[in-house]
Amino acid sequence: MAPAAVVASDRPDFLVTAEEPKSLQSIFVRDEDERPKVAYNQFSKDIPVISLSGIAGEERGRVRDEVSKACSEWGIFQVVDHGVPQELVDSMTQLSRAFFALPAEEKLKYDMRGGKRGGFVVSSHLQGEAVLDWREICTYFSYPLHQRDYTRWPVKPDGWRDVVEKYSESLMGLACKLLGIISEALGLETEAVTNACVEMDQKVVINFYPKCPQPDMTLGLKRHTDPGTITLLLQDQVGGLQATKDDGKNWITVEPIQGAFVVNLGDHMHYLSNGKFKSADHQAVVNSNSSRLSIATFQNPAQEAIVYPLDGVVKEAEGEKCFMEEPITFAQMYSRKMSRDIELARQKKIAKLQAQEPEGAKA
Ligand SMILES: O=C(O)CCC(=O)C(=O)O
Ligand SMILES: [Fe+2]
Numbered sequence: 001m002a003p004a005a006v007v008a009s010d011r012p013d014f015l016v017t018a019e020e021p022k023s024l025q026s027i028f029v030r031d032e033d034e035r036p037k038v039a040y041n042q043f044s045k046d047i048p049v050i051s052l053s054g055i056a057g058e059e060r061g062r063v064r065d066e067v068s069k070a071c072s073e074w075g076i077f078q079v080v081d082h083g084v085p086q087e088l089v090d091s092m093t094q095l096s097r098a099f100f101a102l103p104a105e106e107k108l109k110y111d112m113r114g115g116k117r118g119g120f121v122v123s124s125h126l127q128g129e130a131v132l133d134w135r136e137i138c139t140y141f142s143y144p145l146h147q148r149d150y151t152r153w154p155v156k157p158d159g160w161r162d163v164v165e166k167y168s169e170s171l172m173g174l175a176c177k178l179l180g181i182i183s184e185a186l187g188l189e190t191e192a193v194t195n196a197c198v199e200m201d202q203k204v205v206i207n208f209y210p211k212c213p214q215p216d217m218t219l220g221l222k223r224h225t226d227p228g229t230i231t232l233l234l235q236d237q238v239g240g241l242q243a244t245k246d247d248g249k250n251w252i253t254v255e256p257i258q259g260a261f262v263v264n265l266g267d268h269m270h271y272l273s274n275g276k277f278k279s280a281d282h283q284a285v286v287n288s289n290s291s292r293l294s295i296a297t298f299q300n301p302a303q304e305a306i307v308y309p310l311d312g313v314v315k316e317a318e319g320e321k322c323f324m325e326e327p328i329t330f331a332q333m334y335s336r337k338m339s340r341d342i343e344l345a346r347q348k349k350i351a352k353l354q355a356q357e358p359e360g361a362k363a
Contacts, residue, residue, distance in 0.1 A: 012122055013111075014104040015136050015210050024214040027132050031352065034131075035217060036285040037251050040240045044252035047074060047243065049260065053081035055177065060184075067178075068185035074245050075225075075265040075278030078257055079178070084170045086259055089234060092167045095160040097293055099138055100208040102156060110138070110154050117141055118152030130345045134218045134286050136208045142168035143202035144302075164204065168297070171232055172202055175299040178230060178263060186273055192310055196272055197229055197301035207294045209240065212286040220284035220292070223248065224341075226266035227334050228300030231280075233262040238292040243282045253285075267337065268301055268330060274309035275323050303331040 010027045048070040055063050070077035099107070110119030118141050123132040140153055142164070153161050176194060183192040194200065209220040220240060235241055241254040241262060254262060264280035286292065301307075308327035314320050328336075 011113075011132065013108060015122055015134070016100055016104070016208070020211060021213050024134075024212070024217055028134055028218045030131055030218055030222070031348070034219065034222065036215070036219065036242070038242060038253055038285075040215070040238070040253060040285045040287045042253050043239060043255035045255055046252050047254050047262075048077045049257060050077055050079050051081045052079050052083070052177070055181065060181075064181055064184050067181050071182065071185060071265055071269075071273075071277035073278070074243065074280065075270070076243050076254075076262065076280040076282065078254070078260045078262050079174075080257065080260045082174055082261060083177075084174055084261070088163070088166055088170060089259065091159075091163045092295065093234070093236065093293060095157050095163055096138070096206045096208075096295060098157040099154060099160060099206070100136055100293075106156060107136075107138075107154075110152065112139070116152060117149060120154070130349050131218075131222075133221050134209060134212050134215075135220050135284075136210070137205055138208075139203060139205045140164055140168070141201075141203050143172060144199050168202060168204060171204075171297045172200065172299075174261070175202075175230060175232060175297070176200070178232075179299075182230070182265075182269070182277070186276065186310065186313055188310060188312055192312075193229065193269070193272060196305060196310060197268075197299075198305040199302045201228075201300040201302060203298045203300065205296045205298065207284070207292075207296065209284065209286045209292040209294075211288055211291050213288060215286045215288050218286065220286040223281065223283040225270075225279040225281055226264055226296075226298060227268065227337055228266040228298050229268045229272075230299050231264040231266060232297045232299070233264060233294055234297075235262065235294040236292060238287070238290050240284045240286060240292050241282060241294065242285055243280060245278070245281070247281070251283075266298075266300075267333065268305075268307060271307045271324060271333070272310050272313070274313045274320070276313065301330045303329065305330045307333045 050066045107120045112119040112121040118139050120138050179193040180190040235256050237256045239256050242251045244251050267279045270279040306327045309322050314322045
């Protein structure tokens with residue numbers, strides 16, 4: 001049986017071109033059941049928007065309750081009044097757009113293919129996908145500081161590196177503030193989740209989704225949950241982030257709010273909470289009217305951090321059970337997730353090929 005993975009020669013080096021393509025290459029065409037069901041600009045107000053103003057004082061209880069409700073229902077919410085300076089957000093957005101507008105040969109100096117840690121690539125740096133995502137990405141591994149490899153950080157456009165450093169630091173601060181509230185929302189000490197991360201790891205992925213000739217047949221980023229603890233997502237005003245809380249039956253498009261961050265809980269957080277908090281089930285759709293930029297800051301635990309419900313979360317006296325059989329490390333959790341995703345894609349491809357075979361050819 002043919003392998004499900006994309007072969008290297010099918011993968012374009014870049015998507016941004018002077019002349020917009022008229023049709024979609026087949027490598028981007030998704031199966032019908034994966035295609036978008038809701039328009040990129042049909043915005044919904046279902047995702048809670050939470051103001052962090054007064055979080056260190058008398059508003060803390062309100063913020064905690066709102067976060068708790070959003071995490072149980074969706075695993076996703078937006079935050080405003082978060083303290084990240086607007087000028088920094090504006091510079092980060094503007095310089096990121098300028099990076100994707102650079103000539104392809106400049107971006108390809110940081111080509112990530114072949115397992116490089118950080119840089120530029122089309123779709124995803126992961127191996128084994130059967131269909132490609134309609135996006136270019138640039139990614140930085142920003143924390144822990146002692147693992148930072150500046151040789152993988154683009155030097156153009158001028159000044160960007162400096163802005164990325166400031167942005168990373170500011171978002172690390174916001175993430176820690178949020179993890180404190182999330183710990184309290186679980187009825188635990190403020191430091192419980194950050195302690196469980198051992199040493200906080202941070203990766204910034206800048207997603208650029210060019211205008212797409214046939215947006216109904218593809219996705220900017222296929223449906224997934226983020227593996228880590230939380231993700232802070234900055235999106236422009238175009239729209240395209242979609243979420244589902246009922247396993248893909250209904251989708252909503254998250255309304256872009258100027259200056260807000262979308263907060264997604266990841267699988268690590270879901271496990272730490274014994275499933276009380278959801279990991280956000282989401283995807284990004286594209287459109288033919290405008291390109292879109294989003295910047296995802298992934299806050300992950302250390303590779304050796306233990307993934308298991310936190311002490312005090314499982315109330316055995318109230319009849320609750322621990323939903324994990326045994327503790328595993330984050331590295332194990334991640335590799336199991338990746339193998340599962342690749343295996344699912346492989347099985348799907350096989351089923352599709354078998355369905356296409358003429359009756360007589362089926363053994
Ligand atoms: O672009 C978006 O809105 C979603 C990005 C995302 O989910 C990711 O990078 O993991
Ligand atoms: Fe994501």
